[in-house]
Amino acid sequence: MTGEVRRVALPSRTVASRLIVVARAERAEDYDPVLDVLLDAGIRSVELTLTTPGTFDRLPHLLAQYDAVADLGVGTVTNTTDLGRAIDAGARYVVTPVTSAAFVEQSTDAGVSIVPGGLTPTELFASWSAGASAVKIFPAGQVGPGYLKDLRGPFPDIEVVPSGGVDLAGAAEWLAAGAAAVSVGGPLLGDAFRGGDLAALRDRAQAFVEVCAR
Template sequence: MTGDTPRIALPPRSVESRLIVVARAKRAEDYDAVLEVLVDAGIRSVELTLTTPGTFDHFPRLLAQFGEVADLGIGTVTSSADLGRAVDVGAHYLVTPITSTAFVQQATDAGVPIVPGGLTPTELFASWSAGASAVKIFPAGQVGPAYLKDLRGPFPDLVAMPSGGVDLAGASAWLAAGAVAVSVGGPLLGDAFSGGDLTALHDRAQAFVEVCAR
């Protein structure tokens, strides 16, 4: 990457908390109660996924309710049109599971942080050198924290976060390996979107918050 390549920093709250919760619901209306619990437990960054029907339409309401205390990003962005719409509804950051330098350029031009996914050194470096805010090691469960340590050899400045299969112990290990944050879904959310105990969700969220704050 050349010194004049623009790069937009990740939102400060996401970086300070070192934890992003990936929320996949059956429908967008299910976000409300879960986000209320997450925010109350200290979660300060939530990625709302486009695999949840109605995310775009419901996003402004969530932003109005939670946007002052937590970063709300839009994830599973897989098209230029969806990226543009995510920018238009006010996403604090964007996440895509794929490597696309075109997406990085589009998000950077719009002034919104973007975290593209990738697994191989070639994929991760392509996004990083194009100006990504950070890169998402995905699926992280297939490699493990030692992989990030290996990447630090050729890419010492790489800002990376793991996503996919990161549990409580894994969160601690990835952060110790140098991840800027961890992206966590199922191990934290559990059955919260299918009628699960929200008190238990609160406890799990607090446990992750405490581990990531160390």
């Protein structure tokens, strides 16, 4: 590879907060009350997953409602068609569970941040060297924060976002190990999308915001 790698930086609010909340709902109409609580608690970056039916249809409404306050990304992107739809719809960033130089190129050409997933050093370096905004260690619960310290040896400049099984204590440990941000789902959201206590959700969100701001 010759020349400088083209890379679109992660959105500023995501970088500043060091926390991405992965919102995986039963249906897209359920996003709003949960997002209201999350953003009120200080969350500034939310990944809306394509495993939630109706996400693309709901996205224009959600961007109009929340874009002034938080970065809304689209996650679980696994093909170029959905990647193009996410970009065209105005997603602030896209997240994919797989390693794909083609995805990175498509998103970078459009000026949109992309965080591809991977687990092995080869996968993570392939995405990073292709121009990914950051790389997602997934599933992070299978390796732990010490893995990032090991990666820093051969790849001192790589920007990493662990995802999968990151709880409150793990968030602090991953960030201390040098993660650019942590991606958190179940440990923060709990049963919020299944009719759970939204006051309890606010407390959990505030706890994660506080830990990630340290």
